[in-house]
Amino acid sequence: xxxxxxxxxxxxxxxxxxxxxxxxxxxxxxxxxxxxxxxxxxxxxxxxxxxxxxxxxxxxxxxxxxxxxxxxxxxxxxxxxxxxxxxxxxxxxxxxxxxxxxxxxxxxxxxxxxxxxxxxxxxxxxxxxxxxxxxxxxxxxxxxxxxxxxxxxxxxxxxxxxxxxxxxxxxxxxxxxxxxxxxxxxxxxxxxxxxxxxxxxxxxxxxxxxxxxx
Numbered sequence: 001x002x003x004x005x006x007x008x009x010x011x012x013x014x015x016x017x018x019x020x021x022x023x024x025x026x027x028x029x030x031x032x033x034x035x036x037x038x039x040x041x042x043x044x045x046x047x048x049x050x051x052x053x054x055x056x057x058x059x060x061x062x063x064x065x066x067x068x069x070x071x072x073x074x075x076x077x078x079x080x081x082x083x084x085x086x087x088x089x090x091x092x093x094x095x096x097x098x099x100x101x102x103x104x105x106x107x108x109x110x111x112x113x114x115x116x117x118x119x120x121x122x123x124x125x126x127x128x129x130x131x132x133x134x135x136x137x138x139x140x141x142x143x144x145x146x147x148x149x150x151x152x153x154x155x156x157x158x159x160x161x162x163x164x165x166x167x168x169x170x171x172x173x174x175x176x177x178x179x180x181x182x183x184x185x186x187x188x189x190x191x192x193x194x195x196x197x198x199x200x201x202x203x204x205x206x207x208x209x210x211x212x213x214x
Contacts, residue, residue: 018030018031026192031196036077038071042166043075046117050143054084054116056118057105057115059100068121093122123148130144149209154201154206154209158206158210168214170213
């Protein structure tokens with residue numbers, strides 16, 4: 001993200017960065033979900049379902065990207081508030097994909113068979129983790145949270161295929177990005193960050209987001 005942003009700004013072209021922002025070369029404004037707060041809410045929710053205790057796995061997105069860093073920060077805050085929860089293992093993915101979620105979770109569950117909590121930093125990873133849980137033969141209930149509110153994952157969440165996600169306002173982010181570009185081109189100043197809340201989504205309210213995605 002750094003090189004295109006830097007070249008554009010050197011040429012006097014306003015830059016709106018969406019979802020990812022390079023600290024060394026930020027855009028004129030950065031628009032994204034409030035990843036830290038939303039991840040905190042997902043992890044707080046699944047920890048609550050588990051009774052505030054248990055061994056936990058975290059399956060990360062691509063290391064060092066803005067969403068990965070912020071979602072890690074948010075979930076770690078929820079873990080720190082619950083001394084009965086121990087993060088026993090974590091692993092990074094390359095593509096945030098379902099196949100990676102399956103493979104990573106299978107390996108981690110073999111090494112840590114007593115896990116009761118998993119936070120996967122994308123719904124693709126969570127769907128893979130759900131498959132791994134199903135084939136693992138684990139006797140204990142494993143509470144699973146994802147992130148994104150993917151249109152593929154939301155119907156599965158509604159059917160209790162996993163326990164929670166944070167639904168991002170993808171349409172809202174798109175509209176805000178276009179509006180911000182128009183304002184910057186007109187010479188207006190905008191805040192360095194414009195973060196939109198994600199919506200904590202569970203089997204109880206997932207159908208609403210299936211019917212109309214924000």
